[in-house]
Amino acid sequence: MKRSLFLAATILVITLMQVSALTAKKMTILVYPFSNTGEKQYSWVSAGMTDTVISDLCRIENVNVVSEEDRKKSLNEIELAQKGLIGEKGTIKVGRMMGADIIFTGTYVVIGNRIRVFAKLIDVESGRVEQSLKIDGTMDRIFEFQDRIVYGLMAETEKIRIADINPVKITTEDKKRIDSAFRPDTEAFMFYSRGLELKDADPKEALEYFKKALLIQGDYVEALIEAGITAGRELNRFQDAFGFLNRAAKIFARRGDTSSKHYAALMHRTGSVYLSKG
Incomplete structure (x- = not known):
């Protein structure tokens, strides 16, 4: 009897642990x-x-x-x-x-x-x-x-x-x-960061900084994405925006990185530019 109760209790504990593991979130x-x-x-x-x-x-x-x-x-x-x-x-x-x-x-x-x-x-x-x-x-x-x-x-x-x-x-x-993540040129990163700092207060100036970063490093995906978002959602320059975003998508494809969270974020943000365009 005691052995049966012990086994039942053990099974209950294991079950609760499994349920807890399944319901726990990241x-x-x-x-x-x-x-x-x-x-x-x-x-x-x-x-x-x-x-x-x-x-x-x-x-x-x-x-x-x-x-x-x-x-x-x-x-x-x-x-x-x-x-x-x-x-x-x-x-x-x-x-x-x-x-x-x-x-x-x-x-x-x-x-x-x-x-x-x-x-x-x-x-x-x-x-x-x-x-x-x-x-x-x-x-x-x-x-x-x-x-x-x-x-x-x-x-x-x-x-x-x-x-x-x-x-x-x-x-x-x-x-x-x-x-193994891509790391840009240090000067390009500085221009990119200045663009990030300014994009809410002065999107036009921010876009110029993103473009300066891209002049130094043309395959700087993050700069392409931010340039696209800023040109499209903030400045209504949709042709320029999709040009930047399409270049970013092609670089992801060339690197074989289209299953990453970063590529998913690019698709989501590109969609937001389409919504802005209407």
Whole structure:
């Protein structure tokens, strides 16, 4: 009798564990732009760093990532954009609205060729800063530096357990995808980042920066996509927009990368330009 009860209890526990595993969802991460605490001339680093960190995270299979575009939409909806969203409370509010479990954010300072980031990992549910990291690097190796930020924050994220959320584990394949990702010329990245920084306030000037990036590196897919979105949705220059977006799609096809999250995002954003055109 006792053995039967033990077996029944064991089966029940295993069943509950399997159901829990099946119903658990992927962890959702929001990257909130890192704030510049140094000279204003390096303000563009924030936009570029946010873009790269999101791009790297999208190459990790078992996490969901809030896009920068969706984050900005949420700011408008809760009317915090005009207030500058100062402080962690505002950041957490955005995270909750977007359904995020974890927020990656922090500050940075550039002095000469040196860059230092103080990165924070925030648990949205509790509102606590779970971990802080100090990471040093150089501007001439900015992409390697940004990858280190991602790996450092993901290593800390792996330690976090949240109810009904699958534990995060970055795999060897994830790392291969991040390490083998296309990295543009450093100067092209600077122009691209300046475009990202300006595109909401001055889309015409932003488009010029994206085009400068493309003059340096014509196969810079991210610059092509942002140029297409800006030309189409913001400036109603639809012929130019589809030209940029079609070039991006051809590069994805040439690289054999049409099954990636990044290609899916391109298709979605191209569709949004068609909707804008009407």
